[in-house]
């Protein structure tokens with residue numbers, strides 16, 4: 001069982017005895033216990049285990065108890081804390097003085113005791129001391145004996161915890177570059193000054209030649225390989241060869257399947273290690289690289305002579321394999337675009353669902369669709385859409401063939417059923433890869449993502465002199481009539497995974513039109529998550545001190561540390577930049 005970061009819950013109380021403290025003990029500790037129950041009932045780690053909470057041994061009425069609590073939390077791998085209180089307490093005497101851990105404070109809105117006054121005092125302390133905290137305070141007054149958690153408070157408590165858990169689960173993990181820079185893609189130039197100071201992650205590197213070595217010397221689990229190969233050949237439908245004139249060597253398809261199956265196993269072992277390798281005498285290789293995220297360069301060099309990395313990237317990202325439903329191996333970025341990989345990681349840790357990697361390929365206006373296909377766009381697509389299509393792969397879950405209450409969704413792996421797996425496989429075809437781009441052969445993963453799924457596309461960009469910024473676009477996948485879809489696909493690369501995306505427009509700035517969304521997109525790739533998670537991404541970004549340069553999240557839904565308002569309340573976007581600059585990256 002993995003050692004996951006816990007949520008530390010700190011019941012804060014007025015330390016004055018002779019009646020004050022005594023009168024508050026049950027209510028205060030009760031808030032902590034109810035919050036722990038909320039978290040363990042509602043939240044999971046990426047492996048599916050319920051989130052673990054730990055409560056201080058006593059209520060915290062002063063610095064000695066705050067120190068005792070901090071010592072306890074330090075031994076319990078606490079990754080984020082929430083302090084709860086219904087009353088006045090002694091501000092900086094009761095703070096958790098850990099500058100790298102996300103903190104939130106829930107001040108009970110009940111007027112019998114001044115809980116909100118403590119909340120404000122403590123948040124002022126956090127701001128003054130330089131480790132800003134999140135403030136949570138319900139809109140309606142509750143009676144002192146009211147043990148419910150109101151919806152507005154519940155929402156904030158959960159959003160804080162999801163983002164805080166993402167921060168904590170990233171820390172200490174690696175991004176593994178399998179290869180180097182793909183075709184001059186800036187995101188492939190891996191910047192450890194981003195991964196370390198901002199995410200607390202390490203950067204690991206292997207050369208793609210390691211795949212040759214491991215294939216040639218059989219440094220993989222050969223039994224597992226036979227299972228994987230059998231499963232792929234039984235379940236991966238071969239699609240049309242769009243390059244017949246280039247004669248994609250049909251006699252080599254068997255070799256491609258064998259190589260691709262080996263690459264899946266080797267990619268897994270490089271990221272996570274595999275004790276089976278030690279049994280074969282490969283002790284060092286058995287250790288792996290501790291990677292929660294990785295990227296495969298592929299193009300060029302490898303793909304000029306060897307089967308491409310599509311199948312590997314697809315299977316490692318997907319919620320299932322030949323052994324059935326299982327946690328994705330991690331997030332794997334095509335073309336080693338580490339910034340898109342980090343963006344995928346944000347979505348993955350916030351939702352526990354696999355992420356779609358796509359090129360942001362084409363803006364299709366209603367006029368262009370009409371001219372080319374004769375079709376009048378409607379519904380979410382009425383203002384146009386973006387053709388998101390990856391020259392690499394994307395998770396099979398991205399086909400959106402799993403359903404919940406009859407609607408297409410992308411699920412956490414522990415909810416994936418046999419039917420979901422079957423539906424995703426049946427919706428996907430593996431085509432001989434385009435010879436012009438991939439002369440080494442291999443397969444391209446094709447499906448059309450089901451429409452009408454709420455999704456969020458995001459992307460981290462690095463700016464000289466500024467550092468990382470995050471952009472976010474919530475919207476929907478869309479369906480097109482088959483003949484319209486086919487016409488459009490045939491103009492592009494029909495063998496690649498197709499996701500059509502209609503961002504939600506606000507009529508202003510980067511969201512004035514679908515064209516503006518694409519015109520403001522900071523790079524060639526986007527990371528797409530199931531669900532409208534823009535608000536949670538904004539919360540996560542603020543914890544990591546990464547400013548958000550573009551989003552279409554309603555302002556009321558934005559939840560950042562209270563100190564952000566001290567950098568301006570009229571210009572919320574500018575305040576975000578000023579606050580992030582001021583506090584600096586979390587791990588420096």
Ligand SMILES: C[C@H](O)[C@@H](O)[C@@H](O)C(=O)CO
Pocket residue numbers: 185299335359390391392437524
């Ligand atoms: C055409 C190139 O080979 C593809 O790799 C290109 O479409 C990309 O994916 C660039 O991000």
Ligand SMILES: [Mn+2]
Pocket residue numbers: 334335358359390391392524525
């Ligand atoms: Mn690409």
